[in-house]
Amino acid sequence: MLTIATIRQERDQLVEDYKRRNLDVSELLDQIVALDESRRATQKDLDALLAKSNEISKKIGELFKSGKHEEGNALRQESASDKDIIAALKEQMNANENSITQLLYQIPNRPHSSVPQGKSDEDNVEMDRFGTIPELHEGAQAHWDLASKYQLIDFELGVKITGAGFPLYRGKGARLQRALINFFLDEARDAGYEEFIPPHLVNEASGIGTGQLPDKEGQMYHSAADDLYLIPTAEVPLTNIFRDVIVRKEDFPIKLCGYTPCFRREAGSYGKDVRGLNRLHQFDKVEIVQIQHPEMSYSTLDQMVAHVQGLLKKLELPYRTLRLCGGDLGFAAALTIDLEVYSAAQERWLEVSSISNFESYQANRLKCRFKNKEGKSELVHSLNGSALALPRILAALLENNQFDGGIRIPEVLVPYCGFDTIEE
RNA sequence: GGAGACGUGGCAGAGUGGUCGAAUGCGGCGGUCUUGAAAACCGUUGUACCGCGAGGUACCGGGGGUUCGAAUCCCUCCGUCUCCGCCA
Known part of the structure; x- marks a missing residue:
């Protein structure tokens, strides 16, 4: 299948090339690009939240190690509050990736430049x-x-x-x-x-x-x-x-x-x-x-x-x-x-x-x-x-x-x- | 089909809840030394995604769960090995 990088970089040429397959892929490609944009934005947010949560978890570990149980328990609450958001973002990422894959599966290979135009x-x-x-x-x-x-x-x-x-x-x-x-x-x-x-x-x-x-x-x-x-x-x-x-x-x-x-x-x-x-x-x-x-x-x-x-x-x-x-x-x-x-x-x-x-x-x-x-x-x-x-x-x-x-x-x-x- | 054990980086192999993307050895790559090579020594050595970059995130057979936190605990699927059964 096509790579996302190719689609992002060569969108117009691809549309042109698929005409030789008698296919209009413009809409499919645009959908994919849009989904990919959204996927990347989601990943940015998700990664930031995960980084924060990783850091807090590490801190909690240190606090419990050094016997500061009360401070540790307080941090626990804080960490738990992001859990739902993280879960939701993960789900969105997965849904996004699946949609992209499903769309990519539908697109046949790009015909080589020497492939003649024709129907049958x-x-x-x-x-x-x-x-x-x-x-x-x-x-x-x-x-x-x-x-x-x-x-x-x-x-x-x-x-x-x-x-x-x-x-x-x-x-x-x-x-x-x-x-x-x-x-x-x-x-x-x-x-x-x-x-x-x-x-x-x-x-x-x-x-x-x-x-x-x-x-x-x-x-x-x-x-x-x-x-x-x-x-x-x-x-x-x-x-x-x-x-x-x-x-x-x-x-x-x-x-x-x-x-x-x-x-x-x-x-x-x-x-x-x-x-x-x-x-x-x-x-x-x-x-x-x-x-x-x-x-x-x-x-x-x-x-x-x-x-x-x-x-x-x-x-x-x-x-x-x-x-x-x-x-x-x-x-x-x-x-x-x-x-x-x-x-x-x-x-x-x-x-x-x-x-x-x-x-x-x-x-x-x-x-x-x-x-x-x-x-x-x-x-x-x-x-x-x-x-x-x-x-x-x-x-x-x-x-x-x-x-x-x-x-x-x-x-x-x-x-x-x-x-x-x-x-x- | 039944019973049990196991699945960690290119390979071997440690790791049973936080300091683990992961010890150590081998292999690979670069270097020192050498006429050259070997040996020895030093360094380096997974993949993918996000980000201009600094950096961040994910991945320890696959998927799901518990937890603030999972290679590590639980469930499930797949696979490998041993024994038994069946069988070309």
């Missing part, structure tokens, strides 16, 4: 394309048909066991999943990311730390009995490693990766968007995360994008790179680059990776800092990206590599899955 995904700006879109043979099928034809995924059984959006992978379909996970993890490790296996359920504090909570509870599965949330992405547990941590600047960049299943309620989705593997409640993903020095975070973002593009190249998938517009930008992100692969049978682009720089937005919630050159605490920058989400990759692999009577496995995956074609 249609306004995202295409930056480049790579690869050639394959010509499919006559009678080529979409991945959901291929999945059932070659017995790779059983969507109906998933429905029986759990419900829609929970596919059951089987046989070569399951092995292909495992192959992709291992391939992605190996590539991340080769790029210097340390591998983690984090918890798949997180507490409320973690959800707040990365920006999934509050106000967005409906997007995560929640276990009420234990008040835990199923992770929507490994970003949440991996980034929360750094909650309340002061990192050493020599450790920059800190690079982490991890495979986890991801759980998303996806309320309100429908139609062709949810067909087959296009949108699921449970899916697998390898995530990469970096904690970086503020001055380095945008070059790091470029490196992360290049890493994921490299994966798509190795998988021989045609892709395009998009810069998300303000209207499509996620809540906590300052800048997001999306990668989409072309799904040749569906004849559409599918988003397979989102790589974002959160700047200090998450760091401020996490209280993740480092000591800068002046020796002062400064918020770090956090970044993450999918590298990669499996279902749509699988969809594109199946569709793009199908031939009459089978599906070819890209060379790079063959050692991982142990077969080079899927046939009937």
Whole structure:
């Protein structure tokens, strides 16, 4: 979230910047500034009273020590008289701070200056394309048909066991999943990311730390009995490693990766968007995360994008790179680059990776800092990206590599899955 | 799940109602000495908020309470350890 200092110093520029998110934050910001003024005035009064009361208490102690009980008792009365005022001021301080926090929670991240104006995904700006879109043979099928034809995924059984959006992978379909996970993890490790296996359920504090909570509870599965949330992405547990941590600047960049299943309620989705593997409640993903020095975070973002593009190249998938517009930008992100692969049978682009720089937005919630050159605490920058989400990759692999009577496995995956074609 | 013990600064560890933001040791940083280093010695070393500043305030796992005054007493939650039970 934004810091109060930023809001106080850059109020007008902020109002301008949020227009690219189609948001008018002027009123919110003014409210926050007003609350902060009042908070500081209250603290001044409170601190003065506390100082007085501390002094009296000290005096009472000395008086009783030296046997002057009557004088001590007299002072007691005096001290007691301020108690109510102190309690009231404390309450006001707390109420004030809570109000400020609640307002800050409502404000998404400030978009980076390079974020294009726009309302929806249609306004995202295409930056480049790579690869050639394959010509499919006559009678080529979409991945959901291929999945059932070659017995790779059983969507109906998933429905029986759990419900829609929970596919059951089987046989070569399951092995292909495992192959992709291992391939992605190996590539991340080769790029210097340390591998983690984090918890798949997180507490409320973690959800707040990365920006999934509050106000967005409906997007995560929640276990009420234990008040835990199923992770929507490994970003949440991996980034929360750094909650309340002061990192050493020599450790920059800190690079982490991890495979986890991801759980998303996806309320309100429908139609062709949810067909087959296009949108699921449970899916697998390898995530990469970096904690970086503020001055380095945008070059790091470029490196992360290049890493994921490299994966798509190795998988021989045609892709395009998009810069998300303000209207499509996620809540906590300052800048997001999306990668989409072309799904040749569906004849559409599918988003397979989102790589974002959160700047200090998450760091401020996490209280993740480092000591800068002046020796002062400064918020770090956090970044993450999918590298990669499996279902749509699988969809594109199946569709793009199908031939009459089978599906070819890209060379790079063959050692991982142990077969080079899927046939009937 | 049951019984008990415990949770203090980067780490170890003292502190059971006032003189405690907190002894001591280790570690870190700066210095003296040295060609350099080690050792020794001296100094320094938590975070946040308010204030132009002097300075003030808060924080001893979290929250609440008792008291003029709480690291210290009480309640509650969380966590760790030991023993028992259950179990992959």
